[in-house]
Amino acid sequence: METTFADxxxxxxxxxxxxxxxxxxATLGMWIFLATEVMxxxxxxxxxxxxxxxxxxxxxxxxxxLDIVLGTLNTIVxxxxxxxxxxxxxxxxxxxxxxxxxxxxxxxxxxxxxxxIKSDEYFHKFKDHHVPGPSFYFPGPFTEQAKMFFxxxxxMTGLHALHxxxxxxxxxxxxxxxxxxxxxxxxxHHVELSGLYxxxxxxxxxxxxxxxxxxxxxxx
Amino acid sequence: xxxxxxxxxxxVAVFIALLILTGTTCWISFLNLGxxxxxxxxxxxxxxxxxxxLFFMHLRYSIRLAPFVAAASLFWLSIMLVLTxxxxxxxxxxxxxx
Numbered sequence: 097m098e099t100t101f102a103d104x105x106x107x108x109x110x111x112x113x114x115x116x117x118x119x120x121x122a123t124l125g126m127w128i129f130l131a132t133e134v135m136x137x138x139x140x141x142x143x144x145x146x147x148x149x150x151x152x153x154x155x156x157x158x159x160x161x162l163d164i165v166l167g168t169l170n171t172i173v174x175x176x177x178x179x180x181x182x183x184x185x186x187x188x189x190x191x192x193x194x195x196x197x198x199x200x201x202x203x204x205x206x207x208x209x210x211x212x213i214k215s216d217e218y219f220h221k222f223k224d225h226h227v228p229g230p231s232f233y234f235p236g237p238f239t240e241q242a243k244m245f246f247x248x249x250x251x252m253t254g255l256h257a258l259h260x261x262x263x264x265x266x267x268x269x270x271x272x273x274x275x276x277x278x279x280x281x282x283x284x285h286h287v288e289l290s291g292l293y294x295x296x297x298x299x300x301x302x303x304x305x306x307x308x309x310x311x312x313x314x315x316x
Numbered sequence: 317x318x319x320x321x322x323x324x325x326x327x328v329a330v331f332i333a334l335l336i337l338t339g340t341t342c343w344i345s346f347l348n349l350g351x352x353x354x355x356x357x358x359x360x361x362x363x364x365x366x367x368x369x370l371f372f373m374h375l376r377y378s379i380r381l382a383p384f385v386a387a388a389s390l391f392w393l394s395i396m397l398v399l400t401x402x403x404x405x406x407x408x409x410x411x412x413x414x
Contacts, residue, residue, distance in 0.1 A: 127385040128385055131386070142396050145397060145400075171338050186321065291373075295369070302361050302364045303365065310341065310345035311353070311354060311357070314347060314348040
């Protein structure tokens with residue numbers, strides 16, 4: 097499709113030939129960003145694997161201290177939010193503004209629910225003196241390893257929660273934009289790219305859930 | 317073009333499969349399979365992540381470069397994991413003092 101400087105669509109930036117090229121460039125850029133995110137979280141997953149391979153029994157025993165009900169509930173909450181986010185992209189692609197606002201709002205509410213449940217878990221960890229520091233208390237043979245496990249637990253879930261907070265911010269902006277009618281079937285890549293980010297954060301949790309909550313249950 | 321519309325029924329089917337897999341991995345973690353427990357848990361997580369990437373993230377319908385970038389990131393991650401563990405897991409073989 098040939099377009100000239102004068103007659104191109106207002107949705108098209110000057111440096112792209114057509115909307116398809118613009119859309120593909122945005123998608124590729126987002127995937128490259130997500131590749132850097134894989135490396136960002138990868139460092140923490142690597143340290144987890146190293147310490148777990150050094151202290152398998154201690155990690156299994158300490159992992160049982162985490163609340164499996166809240167962990168599983170949060171997994172379900174995040175999967176539901178991924179569905180509503182995927183449906184939001186569908187709504188944007190097909191030009192359904194009401195459905196788009198509804199799905200984005202549901203995703204936002206589910207994201208906040210995840211963070212609420214997570215902070216409740218953190219609160220109990222503080223109350224039980226399971227936060228590494230001067231008041232750390234974990235009786236039994238695994239005190240030092242427990243400190244390492246909980247350090248990794250807070251670093252990994254903390255970085256994940258930080259990404260959730262960023263996602264909640266993105267969703268708020270998207271809802272305002274959708275409310276003002278900024279999206280159309282020709283221009284919805286803000287929704288699609290935020291969706292990619294949201295699903296990526298879900299994938300990180302899909303791995304955190306078994307590694308942190310499930311590894312010691314069979315020894316109970 | 318990459319903005320192909322994926323039908324709602326596909327999203328719902330993936331959603332139900334993800335819920336079933338979550339229930340399965342939670343249930344299996346209580347059975348004592350010895351060393352297999354960790355393997356099963358990670359395998360189910362990989363299956364779930366692949367489903368999210370292929371359908372929710374449109375990797376299956378996207379431009380060809382997107383799966384290439386995703387594969388490259390996993391390749392780099394595997395270099396980090398394999399090289400690091402090949403160090404830590406073999407230290408005892410040669411009697412390293414660390």
